[in-house]
Amino acid sequence: MNYNYRIYPSLAQQELMLSWLETCRRLYNRCLRDLKDWMNSRKCLVDRCSIYQEYIMSTDIPFPGYMEQKRQLTQWKKTEPELKAVHSQVTQDVVKRLHNSWETFKHRGQGFPRFKKYGRYQSFLFPQFQKSPIVGNQIKLPMIGLVNINLHREIPTGFRVKGVRVVSRCRGTKWFVVITISADVSVPDTPAYGRAIGVDVGLNYFLATSDGLKITRPKFFVDLQSELKLLQRRASRKCKGSKNWEKAQVKVARLHHKIDNTRKDWQLKVAHSLCDQADSIFVEDIDYRVMAKGFLGKHSLDASFGQFRALLKWVCWKRGKFFATVDHRGTSKQCPDCGAEWDNNLSIRWHTCKECGYSSNRDVASAEVIRNRGIEKYPRTIGEWKPPADKSVSAEASSAVHIGRSVLSGILNLDKCYAGMPNCEVGKPAP
Incomplete structure (x- = not known):
C-alpha cells in the first residue's frame, strides 16, 4: 500500500x-x-x-x-x-x-x-x-x-x-x-452482496445510474483551455532553452497539474457517493481508448472515463463494496424490462419500448441493463456481508488495515487532497 x-x-x-x-x-x-x-x-x-x-x-x-x-x-x-x-x-x-x-x-x-x-x-x-x-x-x-x-x-x-x-x-x-x-495481514475478496446498481457513462451526462441519478459532466480541460492556450503562446515566443522559456514552461506544467488534480478529486468524490448508495456496482467493460480517437476525442479525454473506472474500482475495494464489469455490447439497444431489442441512434435520448411500453431516459435504461447483466453474472449473497475474522492477525494490525484503506495509492494520484490549491494555501510543514 x-x-x-x-x-x-x-x-x-x-x-x-x-x-x-x-x-x-x-x-x-x-x-x-x-x-x-x-x-x-x-x-x-x-x-x-x-x-x-x-x-x-x-x-x-x-x-x-x-x-x-x-x-x-x-x-x-x-x-x-x-x-x-x-x-x-x-x-x-x-x-x-x-x-x-x-x-x-x-x-x-x-x-x-x-x-x-x-x-x-x-x-x-x-x-x-x-x-x-x-x-x-x-x-x-x-x-x-x-x-x-x-x-x-x-x-x-x-x-x-x-x-x-x-x-x-x-x-x-x-x-x-x-x-x-x-503489514502481515490478509484482505479477503468482497463477494457480490446487498443492493446493486449499474453505472453508464457518457458525454451528455458523465454518468447515469439504474436508480435514476444523472450527473452532468464537468469540463475541466475545456474551461481552462483558453488560459492554457495563452500560456503556451507566451512560451512559444521565448527563446528555447533560456531562463524565461523555462519559467513559461513551468507555468504550463502547473496548469496541467491543476487540471489533473481537480479532475481526480471530483471523480473520487463521485466514486464515494456511489459507494454510499449501493453494495455492488457494475460498469461496462468498454475500451475507452476507442472513444478518444473520434471527433469527440478531446471531450472523451477530458472526461477520463477509464481513470474514473479505475478509481471507482479502488474505492469499492477499500470500502468493502463489490465491483465488476459486464459486457457492453447492446446495452443501449435493449429494453431493461422485457429484454426486447430496438434500433436507435444517438439523437434519440428517450427509450420507449414497443413491446412492453416501458419508458425511461436512454442513459438510465442502459444503466438498468448493466445492472441486470451484473446480477445475472454475479449472484449476490443474502443479507449484509462482513469480512471473516483472521485470527492470525493482531487487533492492532487489523485496525491499521481499515485506516490504510482511506488513502489513495499510486504515483498518478499525488496531491489529491490539495487539488487545485496553490502552495500558499497548502502551507509548508513546521520544521
Whole structure:
C-alpha cells in the first residue's frame, strides 16, 4: 500500500535530486542501448553480411540481462564519478526498471522500451529501509538528508516502511514521496452482496445510474483551455532553452497539474457517493481508448472515463463494496424490462419500448441493463456481508488495515487532497 506526501526540499537538495534524475536517465538509456545493440547484432547470419545490419559483436558476449548489467554497473562506477555520486540501490533500481519494461514487452508483444529524453525520467526509488525514515515533520533520505514533509496522515500502527520513491512534478518545481508500507495481514475478496446498481457513462451526462441519478459532466480541460492556450503562446515566443522559456514552461506544467488534480478529486468524490448508495456496482467493460480517437476525442479525454473506472474500482475495494464489469455490447439497444431489442441512434435520448411500453431516459435504461447483466453474472449473497475474522492477525494490525484503506495509492494520484490549491494555501510543514 502506498501513501503519498508532499515534500519541500531546499534549493541544494532540489539541485542534488535533479542531478540524480539526469544521471538515472543517462544510465537507463545506456543500458537500453546495450540491449538494442546486442539484438541488432543478431539480426544477420554469421556467414553473410547484410546491407542494413552486420554481425559486429562476438558470439561469446552474453545477453545483457538484469544480472549482467548489474555487474557492468559496478565496473562503470569505478571510472565514472557521476554514477558513484548516486546511491547504489537507486542505480540498481534503474536497471531493474528497464528490465521490468522488457519483460512486460515480451509478455504483451508490444510496447518496446524507449529512450528517455531530457525531463522524462521523473522518479527514483530507495527500495529498502531498516527503520522508518520519518522523523517528526521530516523524512530522512539517504545521501540527501532531512527533508520537510507535509505529514497530513500518520503511518498506521502495525505497518512498516518498505521503500520510498521520490517523484518530481511540474518540471522539478514540485516534489512528492510515495511511501510503500506493508503489514502481515490478509484482505479477503468482497463477494457480490446487498443492493446493486449499474453505472453508464457518457458525454451528455458523465454518468447515469439504474436508480435514476444523472450527473452532468464537468469540463475541466475545456474551461481552462483558453488560459492554457495563452500560456503556451507566451512560451512559444521565448527563446528555447533560456531562463524565461523555462519559467513559461513551468507555468504550463502547473496548469496541467491543476487540471489533473481537480479532475481526480471530483471523480473520487463521485466514486464515494456511489459507494454510499449501493453494495455492488457494475460498469461496462468498454475500451475507452476507442472513444478518444473520434471527433469527440478531446471531450472523451477530458472526461477520463477509464481513470474514473479505475478509481471507482479502488474505492469499492477499500470500502468493502463489490465491483465488476459486464459486457457492453447492446446495452443501449435493449429494453431493461422485457429484454426486447430496438434500433436507435444517438439523437434519440428517450427509450420507449414497443413491446412492453416501458419508458425511461436512454442513459438510465442502459444503466438498468448493466445492472441486470451484473446480477445475472454475479449472484449476490443474502443479507449484509462482513469480512471473516483472521485470527492470525493482531487487533492492532487489523485496525491499521481499515485506516490504510482511506488513502489513495499510486504515483498518478499525488496531491489529491490539495487539488487545485496553490502552495500558499497548502502551507509548508513546521520544521
